[in-house]
Amino acid sequence: MPEFRVGRQDEFADGDKRLMIVGGVEVGLFRLDGDIFCWRNICPHQGGPVCQGQVFRRVLDVIDESGQQRGRTYHDSDKNIVCPWHGAEFDIRTGRHAGTGRLRLRAVATEIRDGEVYLHVDSDQ
Template sequence: MTTSGITAVRVGGTDDIPELGRLVVDVGDRTIGIFRVQGRLYAYDNVCPHQGGPVCQGRVMPKVRENIDAEKKAHGMGYDRSEMHIVCPWHGAEFVIATGVHAGISTLRLTSVDVRERDGEIYVSV
């Protein structure tokens, strides 16, 4: 399907990406990672802006937070599943899946790809 120079390409079915799952697909000369977090799909080029690594093939994990009490004492680390991250397997660059923004450097971000889910099918626009 083509609309004003943009082509929507079917890349899979709804069941191919469960909650907290991913699908990495080749579309033309691009490799795209698609993630489902809190029922929503997010898609990015599989190129880490740090040094070009295959970021979408990295570990999906919750944000790590330090547990600090009211007296400002630290009590170890814990996971915050309300914010899921993807970690580039090359150098550990960590990005928030819902935004594509690096977890510590707000100017560093993944290149997003338009993704749609319609009638049980998943499409990306390229």
């Protein structure tokens, strides 16, 4: 699988979201808590440009003792990318859809060597 250098690890600040074309494939690169996550820019729901969406903390419903919803709050560290076409939400770290395990983003293999970030992209997949 072809390897592409996309920059030094320290060039990507925490919270960064970068869109790029690597080996003819659109890729979204995200840096969270020092880790780098890369996904193909294709939403599994209907093919939208998922990596172009907004990043939000995961929404949590506040449920009282009787099972009634009493508002919302946000998770301190979980971050989701929200597809701009239909609002599908995916965990940036795992690529999993927030509501169902059936949908997930397609990962781009990422390697950090000597402070450099390399992506392994197969344009046929």
